Amino acid sequence: MAVPEIILFDYQYAPNAQRARNLLNLCNIPYKICEQPFVQPRPILQDLGITYRRIPVNSIGKDVYCDNRVFLPAILDLFKDEPGVKALVRGKADYAYEAFGYRMFWVLLDILPDTVFNEVMVKDRADLFGGMGREDYRETRPSNIEAFKEFLDIIENEFLAGDEPFIAGEKPGIADLQVVWIPKFALETIAYSSMDGQGMGAASYPKLHAWLKRFEDHTPENEREKISGEEASRRVLAQSYAETRSLGVEANLEGVCEGDVVDVVTTDDTRPGNMAQRGRLVGLDRREIVVVLGNGGRVHFSRIGYAIKKVAEKEAEEWLERQW
Numbered sequence: 001m002a003v004p005e006i007i008l009f010d011y012q013y014a015p016n017a018q019r020a021r022n023l024l025n026l027c028n029i030p031y032k033i034c035e036q037p038f039v040q041p042r043p044i045l046q047d048l049g050i051t052y053r054r055i056p057v058n059s060i061g062k063d064v065y066c067d068n069r070v071f072l073p074a075i076l077d078l079f080k081d082e083p084g085v086k087a088l089v090r091g092k093a094d095y096a097y098e099a100f101g102y103r104m105f106w107v108l109l110d111i112l113p114d115t116v117f118n119e120v121m122v123k124d125r126a127d128l129f130g131g132m133g134r135e136d137y138r139e140t141r142p143s144n145i146e147a148f149k150e151f152l153d154i155i156e157n158e159f160l161a162g163d164e165p166f167i168a169g170e171k172p173g174i175a176d177l178q179v180v181w182i183p184k185f186a187l188e189t190i191a192y193s194s195m196d197g198q199g200m201g202a203a204s205y206p207k208l209h210a211w212l213k214r215f216e217d218h219t220p221e222n223e224r225e226k227i228s229g230e231e232a233s234r235r236v237l238a239q240s241y242a243e244t245r246s247l248g249v250e251a252n253l254e255g256v257c258e259g260d261v262v263d264v265v266t267t268d269d270t271r272p273g274n275m276a277q278r279g280r281l282v283g284l285d286r287r288e289i290v291v292v293l294g295n296g297g298r299v300h301f302s303r304i305g306y307a308i309k310k311v312a313e314k315e316a317e318e319w320l321e322r323q324w
């Protein structure tokens, strides 16, 4: 079978996108980027039938992944014979590191400096990130910066406590990539470490800063080949599914069955039902929700962070007619 092509629908500035890019860079797996705008609308994704709002959206063949929680394991599984994947250090606590990193993302959202926390950004993210709409955002920012530094302290004094250069040991592993993306974004991309008075520089966190630099040597944020939206959609839909395992719908508390038209919604957006992803349910188990679109694209979501809502019969019929 031909090696499925990977296309990342993301933008360089998105820390969550760096998680996926870092994994691919670390494992030397080639990919292309279809750059997305920083704010809505994202017509390229809409044309592909993707209404899910967050970034990244990543495709492997004709399988499209709407969250790092499903994309990362898919890469590790589908490319398991690649030397870079084989060499990647893994550990039992990898999912705990993931939870730590994602919690840190939410605290980062509460400490954005005014260069980033501007009217356009706040308006665009209003339905997503509740904290940004709080009237006391600026007032509570100093406390949230201190909270952010608690995370840095844990990394400095717990995760990097030994003499080894990486959290995972002698070589970078999943633990590193699940933790590194937010410190890298906060301290390097938006340059908190050089802001006066914040106490986030190398003098306060020497090991952490050395680790950030070291990690960069292994995973340069290099510019991969960029392709247009048209080209990306054409390439995704022209391929086969990358996942060949049989799907199926397991017994579930939502009361949905294979073939049902459903809306998949995030559970952490401020506005319930915000930019739901509609599709025909083809896969459901303890780790994944999979829906198919009329164009054949198969869209994957994690169980954590998403809810399924069955679409009423008449509306479902109309949708199916329009799609197929």
Ligand SMILES: N[C@@H](CCC(=O)N[C@@H](CS)C(=O)NCC(=O)O)C(=O)O
Pocket: 014, 015, 016, 017, 038, 039, 040, 053, 054, 055, 056, 066, 067, 068, 069, 125, 128, 305
């Ligand atoms: N759980 C998701 C989170 C994705 C997420 O929140 N991404 C941010 C960018 S870092 C986002 O979508 N922000 C709003 C936007 O770009 O429209 C994942 O891991 O992929």
